[in-house]
Amino acid sequence: MPDTVFAFAFAPEVAASNASLRAYLHGLPGVDAVGVQARAADLATRSIKTTAKATAIDLAIRMVDLTTLEGADTRGKVRALSAKAAHPDPADPSAPHVAAVCVYPDLVAVAVDALAGTGVGVASVATAFPSGRAPLEAKLADTRRAVADGAAEIDMVIDRGAFLAGDYRKVYDEIVAVREACGAAHLKVILETGELATYDNVRRASWLAIHAGADFIKTSTGKIAPAATLPVTLIMLEAVRDHYAATGRRVGVKPAGGIRTTKDAIKNLVLVNEVADPAWLDPEYFRLGASSVLNDLLMQRTKLATGSYPGPDYYTLD
Numbered sequence: 001m002p003d004t005v006f007a008f009a010f011a012p013e014v015a016a017s018n019a020s021l022r023a024y025l026h027g028l029p030g031v032d033a034v035g036v037q038a039r040a041a042d043l044a045t046r047s048i049k050t051t052a053k054a055t056a057i058d059l060a061i062r063m064v065d066l067t068t069l070e071g072a073d074t075r076g077k078v079r080a081l082s083a084k085a086a087h088p089d090p091a092d093p094s095a096p097h098v099a100a101v102c103v104y105p106d107l108v109a110v111a112v113d114a115l116a117g118t119g120v121g122v123a124s125v126a127t128a129f130p131s132g133r134a135p136l137e138a139k140l141a142d143t144r145r146a147v148a149d150g151a152a153e154i155d156m157v158i159d160r161g162a163f164l165a166g167d168y169r170k171v172y173d174e175i176v177a178v179r180e181a182c183g184a185a186h187l188k189v190i191l192e193t194g195e196l197a198t199y200d201n202v203r204r205a206s207w208l209a210i211h212a213g214a215d216f217i218k219t220s221t222g223k224i225a226p227a228a229t230l231p232v233t234l235i236m237l238e239a240v241r242d243h244y245a246a247t248g249r250r251v252g253v254k255p256a257g258g259i260r261t262t263k264d265a266i267k268n269l270v271l272v273n274e275v276a277d278p279a280w281l282d283p284e285y286f287r288l289g290a291s292s293v294l295n296d297l298l299m300q301r302t303k304l305a306t307g308s309y310p311g312p313d314y315y316t317l318d
């Protein structure tokens with residue numbers, strides 16, 4: 001049965017005050033938690049075989065934002081990660097490159113230099129990642145620095161404290177300001193769904209970010225559990241699907257955090273196909289934020305092509 005598609009009209013005056021934003025967001029239909037969990041669980045049981053699986057694995061590799069977001073990150077680590085992003089399987093040039101490498105702002109220039117001419121983008125977290133707790137001026141400076149150093153994509157975090165306190169206008173205004181600071185760079189807005197407490201809040205935060213100008217909505221920082229669960233990704237896919245139906249603007253979705261295996265990746269692709277539509281099955285509109293899924297995708301790819309797994313030391317460490 002096809003999903004009901006809601007068109008949530010959003011006139012500019014809705015953003016004029018916190019009260020009008022609140023009325024809009026709390027007027028959205030409530031999420032049927034049991035239904036969403038059951039549907040996500042059902043879709044997670046779908047399996048993909050042989051040729052379709054090979055295609056899905058290559059698509060998943062092309063959608064990976066290969067991420068390192070550790071306090072201990074070094075220039076050398078980012079160079080090594082960038083080499084892997086551009087040529088994931090040095091023994092098999094047919095393996096596609098990933099979508100982007102995602103790093104802290106101070107390492108953007110290193111990644112840009114290492115990835116020049118490869119087709120792999122550079123994404124950077126900004127706005128006081130992962131907490132989002134800094135004055136707006138600091139968040140904008142963070143964003144501008146990353147863009148000036150060559151980041152083509154900015155992954156910002158929302159102020160969850162403001163959101164949970166009902167200060168939607170502050171969250172909306174910050175996204176608008178960061179969107180402007182991004183210039184030509186794409187903006188991914190991280191909702192940090194593991195801190196939003198309810199599915200209704202995930203739906204509200206999705207619509208808030210979409211209307212404020214997000215190019216992508218992203219589940220998580222990877223620093224808070226639970227991160228990218230299937231029910232949460234499903235709710236976000238519904239939002240971008242319905243927004244597209246209402247406006248013709250296609251916003252992307254990026255589950256991130258805790259995606260470790262080829263099975264995890266393929267479950268997400270099934271969700272995209274069934275909940276949104278196949279037009280989202282493209283790195284332009286769907287990404288997988290992950291620090292360590294790439295090796296498993298490469299191993300399963302080799303297994304499909306040759307019939308056996310490569311040895312455990314075959315790939316560089318994630």
Ligand SMILES: O=C[C@H](O)COP(=O)(O)O
Binds near residue numbers: 067221222258291
């Ligand atoms: O944006 C991506 C996440 O930070 C990566 O999280 P992960 O280490 O659980 O894959």
